[in-house]
Amino acid sequence: MSISLPSDVSSEGWRIDHILHVTHWAVVLLSIITLVWLGISLVRDRKHRDATFTHGTSRREKAIPLALAAFVFFCVDGYLLVRSHSDLSASILRANDMLGKEGVVRVQIGARQWAWDIRYPGADDHFDTSDDFYTVSELVVPVGRPVVFELGSSDVIHSLYLPNFRIKQDAIPGRVLRGWFQAEKLGRFDIACAQHCGVHHYQMGGTVRVVSEDEFAAWRAAMSRDGARMHAEDARAQAAESGYQLVVEDGWPEAAPSRAWAWPWGRSVQSAGGAP
Amino acid sequence: MSSRPSWIRRYIFSTDHKIVGLQFLWAGLIFLLVGGLLAMVMRWQWAHPGEPVPWVGELLFSESNGAVTPASYTGLFTSHGLMMVFFAVTPILIGAFGNYVIPLLIGARDMAFPRLNMLSFWVTLGAQCLALASILMPEAPSSGWTMYAPLTSHYDSVPGHGQELMMLAIFLVGVAGIMGAVNYITTVLTHRAKGMNMMRMPLSVWGLFLTAILNALFIPVLAIAALLLLLDRVYGTHFFEPAVGDPILYQHLFWLFGHPEVYILILPVWGILSDLFSYFSRKPAYWYRGSVYAMMAICGLSGLVYGHHLYQTGLGPMLGTAFEALTLAISGPAVVLFVNWLCTLWRGAIRYELPMLFALGTLVVFAGGGLTGLYLGPITADIYMHDTLWVVGHFHLIMSAATLMGSFAAIYYWYPKMFGRMMHERAGQLHFAGTLVFAILTFGGMLVAGYEGQGRRLFDPFQYEFIVHLKSVNQYTTYAAFGMGLFQIIFAINFIGSLFWGTRAAENPWGAPSLEWSTSSPPPTENFSEEPIVCNGPHELGNPAVREALGKDWIGQSEVMP
Numbered sequence: 075m076s077i078s079l080p081s082d083v084s085s086e087g088w089r090i091d092h093i094l095h096v097t098h099w100a101v102v103l104l105s106i107i108t109l110v111w112l113g114i115s116l117v118r119d120r121k122h123r124d125a126t127f128t129h130g131t132s133r134r135e136k137a138i139p140l141a142l143a144a145f146v147f148f149c150v151d152g153y154l155l156v157r158s159h160s161d162l163s164a165s166i167l168r169a170n171d172m173l174g175k176e177g178v179v180r181v182q183i184g185a186r187q188w189a190w191d192i193r194y195p196g197a198d199d200h201f202d203t204s205d206d207f208y209t210v211s212e213l214v215v216p217v218g219r220p221v222v223f224e225l226g227s228s229d230v231i232h233s234l235y236l237p238n239f240r241i242k243q244d245a246i247p248g249r250v251l252r253g254w255f256q257a258e259k260l261g262r263f264d265i266a267c268a269q270h271c272g273v274h275h276y277q278m279g280g281t282v283r284v285v286s287e288d289e290f291a292a293w294r295a296a297m298s299r300d301g302a303r304m305h306a307e308d309a310r311a312q313a314a315e316s317g318y319q320l321v322v323e324d325g326w327p328e329a330a331p332s333r334a335w336a337w338p339w340g341r342s343v344q345s346a347g348g349a350p
Numbered sequence: 351m352s353s354r355p356s357w358i359r360r361y362i363f364s365t366d367h368k369i370v371g372l373q374f375l376w377a378g379l380i381f382l383l384v385g386g387l388l389a390m391v392m393r394w395q396w397a398h399p400g401e402p403v404p405w406v407g408e409l410l411f412s413e414s415n416g417a418v419t420p421a422s423y424t425g426l427f428t429s430h431g432l433m434m435v436f437f438a439v440t441p442i443l444i445g446a447f448g449n450y451v452i453p454l455l456i457g458a459r460d461m462a463f464p465r466l467n468m469l470s471f472w473v474t475l476g477a478q479c480l481a482l483a484s485i486l487m488p489e490a491p492s493s494g495w496t497m498y499a500p501l502t503s504h505y506d507s508v509p510g511h512g513q514e515l516m517m518l519a520i521f522l523v524g525v526a527g528i529m530g531a532v533n534y535i536t537t538v539l540t541h542r543a544k545g546m547n548m549m550r551m552p553l554s555v556w557g558l559f560l561t562a563i564l565n566a567l568f569i570p571v572l573a574i575a576a577l578l579l580l581l582d583r584v585y586g587t588h589f590f591e592p593a594v595g596d597p598i599l600y601q602h603l604f605w606l607f608g609h610p611e612v613y614i615l616i617l618p619v620w621g622i623l624s625d626l627f628s629y630f631s632r633k634p635a636y637w638y639r640g641s642v643y644a645m646m647a648i649c650g651l652s653g654l655v656y657g658h659h660l661y662q663t664g665l666g667p668m669l670g671t672a673f674e675a676l677t678l679a680i681s682g683p684a685v686v687l688f689v690n691w692l693c694t695l696w697r698g699a700i701r702y703e704l705p706m707l708f709a710l711g712t713l714v715v716f717a718g719g720g721l722t723g724l725y726l727g728p729i730t731a732d733i734y735m736h737d738t739l740w741v742v743g744h745f746h747l748i749m750s751a752a753t754l755m756g757s758f759a760a761i762y763y764w765y766p767k768m769f770g771r772m773m774h775e776r777a778g779q780l781h782f783a784g785t786l787v788f789a790i791l792t793f794g795g796m797l798v799a800g801y802e803g804q805g806r807r808l809f810d811p812f813q814y815e816f817i818v819h820l821k822s823v824n825q826y827t828t829y830a831a832f833g834m835g836l837f838q839i840i841f842a843i844n845f846i847g848s849l850f851w852g853t854r855a856a857e858n859p860w861g862a863p864s865l866e867w868s869t870s871s872p873p874p875t876e877n878f879s880e881e882p883i884v885c886n887g888p889h890e891l892g893n894p895a896v897r898e899a900l901g902k903d904w905i906g907q908s909e910v911m912p
Contacts, residue, residue, distance in 0.1 A: 079734075080803045080816045093731045101721045108692070108717055115695040116710070119631065122699035124903065125892040130636030130693055139640060139689035143682045150724070151678035158728035159671055166730060167667060187507070230501040231597060233662060233737060237803040237816050240734045244662045247500060248592025251664045264816050268662075268737040268805050270494040272507045273420045276809040 080237045083263060083284070085256035087240035089161040093154065100150045169254040172220040179221045179290075181213065185232035185245035187271055188278040196298040207297040211280030213265065216290035217257050226250045233269035236282060242268055257284040363472075365464035366875055370471050371450030372768060375761075377475055378441035379845075382754075384482070385433035390835055391418065392426045397828035399810045423809040424492035425512070429485040431495030432516060434750070435611070436523050437478045442757050443618045444527070444565070445474060448534055448558045450768065454866035455555050457543025457884060457908070459876040462536040470529040477522035484515035491516040494807060496608070499590030499600040503582040517580045524573035527565050534562035543865070543908075545884030549642070550907070552864045552888040553635060556642055557621020560649050564610045564617070568653065572607035575600060598663055602656075609656035613648060615749060616716075619756030620645060620687060623709050625888065626759060627691050629862045630706035631698025632903055634889035636690045644683035644690070651680050661732045670729050677727045684720060688713075699892070699903075703860065704778040708759035711786040712752050718790070719747030722797060740800025743793045751789040758785070758841070765845075766859050770871045771852030777844040784837030788830045795827025863906045864888050882908035 082091060119125075128135065172178055182201065184191040189211050196205030215221045225234055227245040235242045239255045265280035285293065361369060391410070394403050395418045402408070407416025418426065449467065453460055461467045484491055489510020493502040497517070501507045538559045542551070551559075578589040579600065588594040628635040635641065657665060657673030665673070691713060700706070722744040726732050735741060758781075765773050800806075804817050804824075811817045811824070858867040863886065869878050884907050890896060891904045899912055 077798050077801055079801065090730050090734050093728055094725060094734070097725050097728075097731065101724060104721060105717070108688075111692050112695070112710075112713070115631075115692070115698070116700065119695065119698050119700045120702065122697070124897075125631060125633040125699040126697040127633065127892045127894060128636070129634045129638065129889075130690070131639070135693070136637055136640060138693060139637065139686040142689050143685040146685050147679065147682045151681055151727075154724070154728045154731075155671075155675055155678055158674065158730040161730045162667060162671075166733070230504075230507055231498055235737070235805065237734075242662055242733050242736050244664065246592075246597060246663060248597065249664060264814050266805055266814055270424075270498075270807045271501060273424055273492065275424075275807060276420065276811070277813065279814060 082238065082240065083257055083259040083261065084239040084241075085258050086165050087238075089165065090240040093157055093161070096153065096157070104146070104150075169222050169252040172222050172254045175220050177216075177219045177287075179215055179219055180224075181215075181221065182224045182226070183213070183234060183245070185225070185227040185234065185267070185271075185278075186229050188267070188274040190234070190265060190278070190280050194294065194297065197295055205298040209297075211265065212283060213280065214283045214285060214290065214293060215257050216287045217260055217284050219287070220254055220256045222252060222254045224250050224252050230271050231269050232267050232271045232278065235266040235268035236263065237266065238263040239282070244269060257282070260284050260286065363468060365460070365468045367449045367453050367461045367464065367467060368768075368873065368877075370467050371446050371448075373471050374441045374445030374449060374474070377471075377478060378438050378446055381433055381438040381478055381481075382442070385430055385438050386835055386838065388426055388430040388433065388485075390832060392423070392430060393828040393831045394418070395423055395426075395809065396811065397825040399812060418809075420809045421492065422490075424494075424807075425485065425490030427807055428491045428494055429516075432491070432520070433481065433485075435495065435615075436520055437481050439615055439749070439753050439757075440523070440527070441474055441478075443615055443753060444530060444558070444561060445471065447554075447618060447622070447757075447760055447764075448530065448562070450764065451866070452534055452537055452555055452558055453541065454767075454869075454873065454877055455552050455864055456538060456541060456546050457865045457878065457882040458537060458541035459878070459881075461533050462541055463533050466529050467533050470526045470533065473522055473526035473529070477519040477526060480515050480519035480522065484512040484519060487512035487515065489513075496601075496604060497576075497579060498604075499579055499582060499597045500592065502579055503590060505583070514580065514584060517576050517583075521573055521576050521580075524569045524576070527569045528573075531562040531565035531569070534558060535566060538562075543882045543884050546865075546907075549639065550884060550887050552621075553624035553638070553641055554618070554621040556645060557617045557619070557624075560645050561614050561617040564614045564649055564652060568607045568610045568614070571603055572611075575603035575607070578603075598660070601660055601663065605656035605659040606653065609659065610652040612745070612749060613652040615753050616756075617645060617649070619712060619716075619753055622756060622760050622763075623691065623712055624687075624694075625862075625864070626705050626709040626763060627694040628889045628891060629860055630703060630709070631695050631700045632861075632891045633694055633698040634887070634891060634893075636693035636696075638887070638889065641687055641690050644686040647683040648680060648687075651676060651683070655680060658727065658732070661729050662736050674727060674729050681720070681724070688717070688720075704773065704775060704782065705759045705763035705860070707779065707782045708755050708762060711782060712755040712759060714786070715747050715751035715755060715789060715793075718793075719744060719752055722747060734803075735800070737806055738800035739796045739804045739806055742806050743796030743800055746793045746796065751793055755785065755789070758782075761845070763860065764866075765848070765852075766855030767866055767871050767873070769849055769852070770855055771848050772855050772859065773848045773852060774844050777840050781837055781840045781844065784840070785834060788834035788837060791830035792827055792834055795823055795830060799823050799827070858906075861891075861902070861904050863890050863904050863909075865907050868906050868908055884908055885910060 180195055182193040192209045192213055194207050195201045196207055198205055225243055225245045227247045232245040233242060234245055241255050243251055243253050261284055263282045265282055267275055267278035391403055400417050402416030411422055489512050491513040493508045581587040582589050590597050590600040624635050624641050655677040658677045726735055762773055762778055799820050802820055804811055804820055812821055855871050865882050886905055886907050888907060896905045897903055
């Protein structure tokens with residue numbers, strides 16, 4: 075059995091895999107140093123009757139811990155910091171720039187106990203128009219196009235977790251956070267909730283369905299036509315089909331479940347990790 | 351003294367730091383058992399989801415034919431975390447060792463405020479009883495140990511009154527912690543024996559002293575956060591409500607305490623390890639001042655890095671990067687401390703006695719905990735790793751494996767001082783081997799599952815396609831956890847049995863120079879028949895001049911060179 079990350083089907087996931095792999099090397103190196111050092115002491119020095127007397131306070135002796143600390147600090151930490159910072163600014167925090175890209179797909183994802191309400195702008199590409207349509211816990215995206223999501227929550231804190239896309243973003247009531255990804259492979263992939271959000275947290279799953287561009291266009295056109303008629307009944311049916319036990323309340327999504335602060339849009343939008 | 355105090359004043363409502371310390375130890379060990387059993391039931395659910403729990407299932411979950419339900423599962427992981435952190439490890443490491451060891455090691459007759467000390471224990475015990483009551487309520491606390499708002503502020507998300515009892519218990523244990531902290535700080539600063547300057551204190555005292563400072567600074571933050579959350583929940587205030595308050599404010603408060611808490615728990619262990627490595631390799635601690643400064647630096651940084659728990663909440667990029675840089679910077683002083691340990695062992699005359707075995711085991715699991723943390727420091731890596739079992743495995747290596755094995759090292763080491771008897775050697779070796787191997791397998795199993803993406807706190811992880819294949823890993827991990835639990839039975843028998851049948855301890859069974867071994871075991875009420883005058887550092891071992899003059903390889907801190 076080999077230990078591996080879930081298959082990466084995104085355009086940017088390699089950045090995260092890369093930093094994890096670099097960390098592996100650092101950890102293997104530091105482990106070997108530690109184990110060999112410790113091992114020699116433990117085997118060789120058990121036979122000694124008398125220890126070598128030193129307080130370790132000479133300049134040369136102090137240099138050993140300091141040099142190793144400096145090595146870890148500058149080489150390992152330094153690399154990780156610079157690398158992660160450049161990945162963030164070059165790509166991961168670039169959701170706002172992606173909005174200007176040709177063929178970008180925009181979705182709003184509203185988390186609630188215990189489902190993901192997903193709103194598409196419809197064929198006109200504008201939200202809050204009559205052809206907006208919704209899906210529940212199924213995110214359909216075209217392959218090879220950036221998808222910019224705006225994430226909010228109508229009750230407690232959830233966390234959108236797309237393991238195959240290396241995406242995790244908290245959904246926080248009262249805030250809307252923006253993020254993006256781009257699918258590179260066709261197929262169905264898991265959506266999970268990563269933040270404990272109540273007793274059915276473990277069932278707050280869903281599916282990312284990556285389809286070809288043509289299929290996406292056809293699907294969107296069809297959904298858009300029916301958008302106005304898509305209401306709670308359909309959502310419930312869809313939920314039953316997806317196999318997750320969802321609690322879909324009547325009147326959704328205009329009057330979202332139980333809480334006063336409802337559908338999270340209409341507030342200022344931040345990019346995930348803040349606006350770059 | 352004209353009249354002997356009554357039995358109750360001496361052994362129950364005692365102001366003697368040694369009795370208070372032992373009371374903390376017993377109370378902590380009992381709750382360690384409670385927290386451990388909760389973990390076992392939780393692990394069963396991951397290995398055999400939905401199947402009746404053997405033996406205890408019918409008793410605990412009679413309505414579901416002995417199987418864990420989603421609601422009881424949320425109660426299990428919440429109670430396990432809170433029990434372990436606040437009501438087991440804290441009382442053992444800080445309450446028990448802090449109390450027992452600090453005055454003895456600095457040559458004091460008692461704590462600076464003995465009554466406050468006694469009160470600190472009784473408030474802790476009250477908090478422990480409340481916590482126990484809360485998990486026995488029909489609806490146990492179910493918010494997760496972090497108790498995030500607004501989940502916790504609403505009864506429809508976290509039902510029942512167990513949650514309030516637990517929050518009250520945390521508030522109380524916080525109050526007790528502040529009492530203890532004030533006491534430890536004052537004692538160390540003002541009650542040191544003549545000649546015991548700060549840089550002659552054993553590193554155990556340094557660890558406990560710095561822990562007390564962190565406690566005094568950061569427990570109030572937790573107490574306030576818990577109080578505000580309680581107000582939100584019970585009286586409908588809006589401190590952490592969206593729109594009027596801010597749910598993320600709670601996370602800032604919680605982790606401003608929560609991250610230093612890791613260091614609060616591990617600093618005493620670091621101090622104790624530093625001393626034990628010296629005593630059991632018969633060499634002075636390598637670069638004593640370096641270790642002290644490293645621990646101080648980590649204390650300073652500990653309050654400045656908590657933001658790494660909030661990476662996924664939409665922290666601004668500049669704030670995120672600052673927290674990331676500070677987080678990674680902790681590895682600097684941590685490496686200094688760690689390398690000092692390795693250098694202490696190097697060319698020593700290593701003696702594999704029980705405290706040393708556990709100290710070495712702690713070193714190994716602590717290294718594992720530190721290295722697995724490297725994957726969580728960078729913001730980008732954390733996007734994937736956050737809230738997976740990787741995080742759980744990582745912090746268990748430190749907050750469970752390292753703190754517990756460190757506690758065991760301390761227990762085996764000071765047991766002869768506390769009770770005048772030795773613990774059984776063979777049984778201790780068996781306990782050590784079993785604990786080390788199974789701890790590594792248990793928390794290693796969590797790391798594997800987490801690396802492959804398994805999220806934490808999932809009642810039934812295997813509904814997700816990307817987790818299904820991890821079922822066997824989860825099962826092995828569960829069996830390893832059971833193994834680790836079973837080996838603790840050996841410890842319990844050894845600990846209690848040795849009280850009666852242990853061989854009498856020699857005056858200084860380990861040949862250690864620190865002051866506690868210059869008095870009888872167990873020490874008399876006021877510790878020392880006459881106040882010790884300190885003339886040596888805490889680690890004068892293997893000094894050739896001493897060997898020539900005294901014919902032994904160490905000189906006690908209050909022993910005068912002839």
